[in-house]
Amino acid sequence: MSTISPRFTPPSIVPPSRPLGRVAFVRAFVRNLLEVVPQAAYEEDFVALEGKGAYRIWVTSPALIKAVLIDERDKFQKLTQIRLLRPLLGKGILTSQGPEWRWQRQASAPMFRPEDLAGFVPTFVRVANDVVGKWRAAPNATQRIDLDMTRATFDVISATLLPAADASTFERTIGVFQKSSGWSQLYAATNMPGWVPRPGFVAGLRATSALRAAVAKMIRERRESGAQHNDLLQRLIAANDPETGQSMNDEQLIDNALTFYLAGHETTAKALTWTLYLLARSPYWAAALEDEIARVTGGAPIAAEHIERLVLVGQVLKESMRVYPPVPMMSRQCVADTRIDGHDVKAGASIIMPIYAIHRHARRWDDPNIFDPERFSPEREALIPRYQYMPFGAGPRVCIGRSFAMLEATTMLATMLQHARFEAVEGHEPLPIARVTLSPKGGMPLKVRCN
Numbered sequence: 405m406s407t408i409s410p411r412f413t414p415p416s417i418v419p420p421s422r423p424l425g426r427v428a429f430v431r432a433f434v435r436n437l438l439e440v441v442p443q444a445a446y447e448e449d450f451v452a453l454e455g456k457g458a459y460r461i462w463v464t465s466p467a468l469i470k471a472v473l474i475d476e477r478d479k480f481q482k483l484t485q486i487r488l489l490r491p492l493l494g495k496g497i498l499t500s501q502g503p504e505w506r507w508q509r510q511a512s513a514p515m516f517r518p519e520d521l522a523g524f525v526p527t528f529v530r531v532a533n534d535v536v537g538k539w540r541a542a543p544n545a546t547q548r549i550d551l552d553m554t555r556a557t558f559d560v561i562s563a564t565l566l567p568a569a570d571a572s573t574f575e576r577t578i579g580v581f582q583k584s585s586g587w588s589q590l591y592a593a594t595n596m597p598g599w600v601p602r603p604g605f606v607a608g609l610r611a612t613s614a615l616r617a618a619v620a621k622m623i624r625e626r627r628e629s630g631a632q633h634n635d636l637l638q639r640l641i642a643a644n645d646p647e648t649g650q651s652m653n654d655e656q657l658i659d660n661a662l663t664f665y666l667a668g669h670e671t672t673a674k675a676l677t678w679t680l681y682l683l684a685r686s687p688y689w690a691a692a693l694e695d696e697i698a699r700v701t702g703g704a705p706i707a708a709e710h711i712e713r714l715v716l717v718g719q720v721l722k723e724s725m726r727v728y729p730p731v732p733m734m735s736r737q738c739v740a741d742t743r744i745d746g747h748d749v750k751a752g753a754s755i756i757m758p759i760y761a762i763h764r765h766a767r768r769w770d771d772p773n774i775f776d777p778e779r780f781s782p783e784r785e786a787l788i789p790r791y792q793y794m795p796f797g798a799g800p801r802v803c804i805g806r807s808f809a810m811l812e813a814t815t816m817l818a819t820m821l822q823h824a825r826f827e828a829v830e831g832h833e834p835l836p837i838a839r840v841t842l843s844p845k846g847g848m849p850l851k852v853r854c855n
């Protein structure tokens with residue numbers, strides 16, 4: 405199962421060669437969004453599919469992506485995503501647009517300046533060591549790496565950007581949302597009114613209100629304590645809307661705190677989970693990383709000054725997010741007839757940017773299904789066009805946490821590899837499933853040996 409060659413083919417989805425019929429489409433949509441991405445989206449730039457009442461366009465070329473996310477962005481709005489996530493995230497930074505979005509982004513941005521992030525490295529190391537400690541307590545056991553990474557990245561957010569929160573309340577809500585997310589995404593994508601019942605809807609409402617109440621309590625406690633903290637919540641409390649001069653009310657604070665708790669950990673957890681799996685399958689790269697980490701650190705804990713020199717660790721993480729992008733799809737809705745890169749697009753069309761397929765596009769990548777971190781060697785990475793590789797999106801709505809996430813993932817991965825080796829479980833070849841993030845089907849059990 406594992407390989408000593410530097411390149412191998414990890415599990416991937418076989419796309420449907422013909423557009424799916426209505427029933428097959430709904431079934432696939434609910435089971436795994438990746439199964440509805442047509443084969444043509446892996447081969448062409450622009451694939452328009454007109455069904456009953458729905459007009460979907462898959463765009464994959466750098467020129468089209470640039471048009472949608474940057475040059476013509478006023479005509480492409482985040483309506484589907486907003487409809488899907490607003491019940492949970494209200495009108496926070498991820499789920500608002502225009503001036504309402506802009507000032508929330510400006511209020512949050514100072515927390516993410518690359519030059520200020522280095523101070524978080526010791527926290528990333530501590531949290532990674534906590535996970536290793538848990539693995540050490542059960543020598544050579546099979547561990548649920550997906551669950552461990554989710555808990556660890558949640559601990560990171562709670563110890564860096566926001567106040568400590570009860571992880572289990574979040575885990576419950578995320579579980580409920582993941583379970584019903586196929587249906588919710590289908591409803592959002594087909595403009596079904598919010599009140600139409602769907603599987604998991606009531607459980608979702610209950611979990612949402614429990615989670616919002618927990619965050620409200622935390623914000624109240626912060627306000628009442630009067631203590632000064634240098635974290636994101638403090639910045640949000642202190643920020644003013646330049647147009648109205650008003651600060652955020654409690655609802656807006658809850659919206660944003662929740663957004664950062666959720667957007668800030670599930671994604672990085674998936675990047676680490678898939679990377680550990682790929683390393684378990686690739687002893688060649690696992691050994692190369694171990695050597696590099698030992699050479700750069702001399703066995704000392706990872707420190708900020710090591711990060712730039714962990715070149716191979718960075719290459720593996722980037723290639724891992726190419727084959728398994730934590731956010732596998734992005735979408736926008738066209739709000740005015742327009743023409744992009746020679747293609748007409750009608751108002752009302754759903755524009756889907758399938759990051760998963762963009763990263764495996766047959767005309768843009770050699771052997772796209774093969775895991776090959778050499779693609780991201782410094783010389784070769786420089787030749788990859790912008791918008792051909794985009795795990796963090798692009799344009800003004802690009803992920804605000806991308807530098808934080810890369811620093812966190814690099815530090816945590818290197819720390820785990822200093823102390824542990826990972827082996828795939830015989831017979832478990834996890835297929836990627838697109839829920840909100842890209843999950844391994846059946847979870848990610850790996851055997852862990854600590855030194």
Ligand code: HEM
Nearest residue numbers: 498667668671672675730731734796797801803804805809
């Ligand atoms: C490997 C980890 C991560 C990945 C792959 C990722 C991916 C993305 C993507 C693709 C978007 C753009 C969505 C769109 O335009 O439709 C996005 C937005 C966002 N991300 Fe991340 N993200 C990661 C980590 C983080 C972290 C660590 C944080 C915060 C601590 C964060 C916070 C956000 C926020 C707030 C937005 C919305 C930004 C806006 O609309 O202005 N993300 N992320």
